[in-house]
Amino acid sequence: MTAPANPERVLAINDLNVWFNTGRGAAQTTSHVVRGVTLNLAPGDRLGLVGESGSGKTTTILAAMGLLPSSAEVAGQILLNDRDILRGGEQTVAPHRWKDISMVFQGAMSALNPVRTIGWQIAEAMQIHGIAKGEDARHRVAGLLDLVGIRQTGASQYPHQMSGGMRQRAMIAMALACEPRVLLADEPTTALDVIVQRQILQLLVDLSERLNLALILVTHDLGVVAQTCQHGAVMLDGEVVEQGPVSDLYRQPRHPYTRRLFEAAPDIRAAATRPRAAADTDPRQLKADRLLSVNGLTVSYLRSRTFKDYFRGRHQDALIAVNDFSLTVARGEMVALVGGSGSGKTTALQAILGMVRPVRGSILLNGRDVSTLGHRQWRPLRRQVQMIYQDPYEALDLRFRVRSTLEEPLWAHGIRTSAKEREALVAEALDRVELSPADQYLNRFPHELSGGQRQRVAIAASLVLRPHLLLADEPVSMLDVSVRNGVLQLLDRLRSGSEMGILMVTHDLSTAAAYADRIVVMNKGRIVEQGGIAEVVTRPRDAYTKALLASIPDPDPEAGKGDPAG
């Protein structure tokens, strides 16, 4: 690595503008996606680029790599060691790409080639840039894997043989293959569990300190920035509205948008101890109003039998997904089911919904055991239990107008009212999810709605049947931070003062703490802890809950100072 000409500045983005052209000829429209962005990085600097989807943060760093599609027009300067690499187009960017500036992409599953080994993919980068070949490259790959904490055997593994966290580590190793001076990380931890997220962030901080690497971390999570970066830049509609040291952003935000972002980021301890309306209700009365009561539920998935099993007469091994699971939901109560990926929370939800048959245990819905019901017997009961899915983009049929989406459940359950009554039911459901006046939304297709509006439509499609129990599977994890609170508040309002209970699955303890009445923590198929919010958050008993709580990045940069992750 040669010493940079200006030790104070390794990468500078000067007045960067990006326009996207869509359409052709007369129908061509130009959108200004990045507007005059200016950022400076010294070696070892860590800058957090925060913004919601569509704010232009990913476009900014793709421009720095010269990787924008041909429909993009770029103006401004990208200075690497005070030399503009953008001026000569592809010719001047190509030699620096990956060698001086490299990148870690968001989804490590899709960002790694599924039919090539990890070692092959890392070695390829070295080979292309003439750094190492053959035995030498193999040696370097081993060193890099060791640096990011992957076992030596990892080099001969394929991406699908690794866990999400390991894949992201491999991706980081690949980014470091040519000893770059700048690392751009695009939402590197978004798809990961909090505990794994913390490890990956820790690794990035560690590497940037050890290798004197300048790092731009693109994220929508203010907590992540506060705990890993020295500086932050907030983007809104393609502009950097505020940048500075993270503590300044947190303590004295100047721009109202920054303030709003911090307010939207839930502070788990404050949320846990805040007095709540639901606490007024007498717990004994809640017990009497029990809507859902699950006892000793065990669900297992069967492994398919192999030939050998047939010959030896061996039975299928069962993979136990949910083990001895018990919980209750009362009318008007919101219970949050928290756990990492693979903890069995979604399986539990599916069992309650009657989609997976449990091996043992009972599921009482309004006092009736539904765990043994067949498909036909379940049908009339489906009205009482409705589900909201994680991804509103996939949960809605793209060819259905809002009206058809909301009317379909009515048809399916044979609620044969007149057209006028149906209209009224649909309008009422839309009104309850705060999409009013209904006329404005009825004839729209999903692509004509924003993310938050789509999730509201999905909720309305459940509400139209007036269910007793609403199951919500990560209802806000796909939504932008500022929209999340709106949807969560909506769920909160829907259940309070009504008969409806909500069971919400989430991986995010802070969301759970802010809105639920009780928290149930799951790990490896078992419930490890459950109780009131304040109790679980402030006095966790189980080691897993403690680890989970410790991994949540605090938006206050000072909060984790005593702790190496911060």
Place this chain on the structure above:
Amino acid sequence: MRSAPYVWKRVGFALLTVYVSLTFNFLLFRVLPGSPVSRISRVPNASSELKDALIAQFGLDKSLGEQYLLYLQQTLHGNLGISYANRQPVIDNLVVAFSNTIPMVMTGTVLALVIGIVLGVASAVRRGGYIDHLGTNIAVLFYAFPTQFLGMMILIFFAGTLPSAGMSDPFAIGGSGWENLVDRIRHMILPVLTLVLTLFAENVLIVRSAMLETLGEDYILTARAKGVSRRRLIRAHALPNALLPIVTLVAMSLGTIVTGAILIEVIFSWPGIGRTLYMAVLKRDYPMLQGGFLAITIVVIAFNLVADLIYFKLDPRITS
């Protein structure tokens, strides 16, 4: 080794499928109305002694179970019966027919595949360019042609310039080996051309869409960011992934090509398996048909097995 259980499982399934089709082939001709004897003995003055003698000769006096075992035993020894039409063993007829069909069909399929992949990749890489428009439109045009129509048109168009019937010139006797080879190749041109034109279109369209999908994947962006050249990007990153759906499709179509070549073989009087079956149907040559069906079933199963094994080699995600 991850490969051993997978390969054995696939081979096992293939053998099982062959066995089931063997049994099916046996039962199918038992449930047909009338026995072979009643058909053969339908001659004037056929005595009942003759009938009984025939029944004994064919082993039809034995129980169904015994007949079944006998059938399996004989089939495994390669005895598929005697063709009614030319009094030759069915197996010999099949060997001749397949050895005539395979060079023609293989040449056509391989050419169609190569053209399909090259044109499909070129169309996808330069999406919206003139290669894409021209390639896609021509492919759709040929895709829409029925084989027999296309074959006839080619026959009419090239008749006189190139030989249009048979595999060799029946009057060219005593030519040197080289002359015979040239003659063979000249006879193959028209049927192969027809086959290529009917097959390549589908390949182009499938390769193009598989390639377009792959080029939009995130790991392609990663590879570009790493500085991978365009040529290498396609060869080392995109094609291995895009090939996965293509392999299955090609193998499935290979099986049907053997039967699908019936039309082409009939039009160009090519003495292959397709034409043999066609003639057997016309002449009600049951032993020939039975043997032909069995052979085709085995060929289709074999190609599917090959596809499974290639797929396994290409995709590390398959483990069982």
